[in-house]
Amino acid sequence: MGSEFFIFAAVGFLAQIVDGALGMAYGVVSSTMLLAFGVSPAYASASAHAAEVFTTAASATSHVSHRNVDWKLFWRLAPAGVVGGVLGAYVLTSIDGAVLRPYVTAYLTLMGGYILYRAFKQPKTQPEPTAAALVPLGVVGGFVDAAGGGGWGPVVTSTLVGSGSAPRYVVGTVNTVEFFLTVAISAAFLVSLLTGHWAEANGLLDHAMAVAGLIVGGLLAAPFAGYVVRKMPARTLMIIVGCLVIVLAGYQTWQLLG
Template sequence: MNMMTLWHISGWEFAALALAALLVGFSKTAVSGANTISLAVFAAILPARASTGILLPLLIAGDVLAVLTYRRHAHWPTLWRLFPAVAVGVVIGTLFLMWADDGIVRTSIGAILLLMTGVTLWRRRRESEGADDAPDAVTTSAGRLKARSYGVLGGFTTMVANAGGPVMSMYLLSAGFRKLGFLGTSAFFFLIVNVSKVPFSAALGLIDTRSLLLDATLVLFVAPGALLGRWAVHRINQRLFDRLVIAATVVGGLQLLVG
């Protein structure tokens, strides 16, 4: 893969990448799934395939900060129920990336963003009040099928486009998680899943020394975003921010599809 494009980034493009990195940190500690905007920015400025590998270490940095913030609120039975299906989705996503060229990946990212926006809107129409901070494990056949379905889709979307956030958000909310349980469980989920993706991304050539040098610069913006999210999580007007995130995601997805 030709990575030389990384060294021809203009000042405005770097500023946009830095803002997207800050949003990564913010999304990990405040509004899960908001980093779909970051995904659109990275894929619009950088080669689409390269963007997924460059964004991955930044997501891991944000995951570490989220785990440090919400580690006491994770619900491990839910995590263990999801991981096997997620592994299947990651393998499927890896095979897809081995076959797809940059144009197909770019179009796929745009389509995934629009699909996840539709999923999010559908979920909000059906959303009911949450249950406890840490719900009991679902042991029914329907519950296991639901976990497997979301797990495979989440694994595929997170491998292909780092866009598993909306899928997992819908699953956790439908399982009855409230804010802190949601953030704690998703923090551990994405830290483990994103770290497990590193060998696959490296084998595909999506992570190399040059991409990590860019990450070393951009990661400086993740921590301030995480701190901002931690401060804002109890103060933010969630409804307004969600609408802005959805609008920005739609714009980003359309740009990738027609670009």
């Protein structure tokens, strides 16, 4: 039990450094590790989001204090993300959310390549997405995050950075929205459990040490996130985001084919 705590504390620390700086990866990394330990997809998502309630709160505080948040973008993404997240949690507790993974993997691979193209080619900046376009993006990102155990950052951050939005404010805003999204998803899992909708929710406490490790590791790393993204050049950040998305998508593809 003790070794499990320290393993997941290390995972949580590294995942949160990446997530806080790039706006993605905490949920994906945490869920992947939980799945590797034999945890079911629904358990993995619920556990990862329970940990993220704490880590995203710390990360959001860091980004707000470093003025990395575009509040107009925040208010456009947050309501849509919450709706999609609650719906995704409901679906995951009803059916196997893994059926969505091949489609998300293909999308992320394309977005990762496009971001790298923009970083090296440096085309003219395109107009930021309209409010109408942000609503479906937020719904899809929230749904995938809940149903797949992670995905809000890869889907939303990749799309916004790929459209020409400033990486610093995209990462800060997406991370700040993620706190409210995570609270909503965790509440949806809890409601499903209490109402009996989630019939296979027995044994959640068996993974309490793993969740505790994710929380502690993430909290230790979160204060550094806002500083890292504030100081990192935009081009460098785009290259890292593009490579990270491709690597994550490639790993998921390898899992599907394995």
